Amino acid sequence: MAEYENNAVIRAILTRRTVREYTDEPLSSAQLQTLLNCAMFAPSGRNSQPCVVRVLTDKTLLDRLNTDFKNKVGWDTPAYTRWDKNPVYQNAPALFFIYAPTDARMEAGLMAENIAIGAKGLGLDSVIIGSVGALLEAPEGDEWKKILKVPEPYRFLISVAVGHGAEDPAPKPRKPEEFFVIEK
Numbered sequence: 001m002a003e004y005e006n007n008a009v010i011r012a013i014l015t016r017r018t019v020r021e022y023t024d025e026p027l028s029s030a031q032l033q034t035l036l037n038c039a040m041f042a043p044s045g046r047n048s049q050p051c052v053v054r055v056l057t058d059k060t061l062l063d064r065l066n067t068d069f070k071n072k073v074g075w076d077t078p079a080y081t082r083w084d085k086n087p088v089y090q091n092a093p094a095l096f097f098i099y100a101p102t103d104a105r106m107e108a109g110l111m112a113e114n115i116a117i118g119a120k121g122l123g124l125d126s127v128i129i130g131s132v133g134a135l136l137e138a139p140e141g142d143e144w145k146k147i148l149k150v151p152e153p154y155r156f157l158i159s160v161a162v163g164h165g166a167e168d169p170a171p172k173p174r175k176p177e178e179f180f181v182i183e184k
């Protein structure tokens with residue numbers, strides 16, 4: 001494995017970590033557009049391209065999303081990691097939302113990972129956020145489809161927060177015994 005460790009793609013994949021502390025530095029429009037392209041070029045079954053992606057950078061709207069989450073989902077439930085100190089978008093300056101008209105979770109997951117790895121490649125960090133679905137998948141979250149300019153039949157699938165990381169977490173434990181080559 002060591003022989004590939006300087007490969008930029010492999011390095012981005014192996015050094016990506018979920019980061020939940022960010023500086024205030026915004027993403028440039030080139031960074032935002034590049035990450036949208038990374039999402040767009042994710043593969044999809046029969047090239048069906050079921051997903052649409054929106055990215056929100058407006059702090060007022062991000063905070064409104066958090067307040068809605070708080071008021072409509074319930075703040076007393078620890079619904080996501082660091083719920084006691086961070087907003088649901090973990091204070092990142094950009095939040096990508098992936099929606100589809102069908103239950104295209106496979107495609108959405110591939111897009112989310114493309115954004116996360118692309119971000120790492122640009123020297124940024126990310127956190128995939130599913131918990132915001134408790135608001136966006138519920139009728140109470142319907143107005144967010146208007147805000148995000150998402151057509152009515154579409155459903156929220158996953159989101160990815162991206163920014164300049166302000167922490168350097170250790171890798172989470174993995175289960176290497178579950179990953180092996182069948183020799184014969």
Ligand SMILES: Cc1cc2nc3c(=O)[nH]c(=O)nc-3n(C[C@H](O)[C@H](O)[C@H](O)COP(=O)(O)O)c2cc1C
Nearest residue numbers: 016017018020080081090127128129130131132172
């Ligand atoms: C589908 C999915 C949903 C997730 N939802 C959240 C979330 O709502 N909030 C959060 O802080 N982290 C969330 N995470 C991040 C995971 O907790 C994290 O990926 C996991 O602990 C492994 O850590 P790593 O990404 O550093 O390898 C989510 C990850 C995935 C793949």
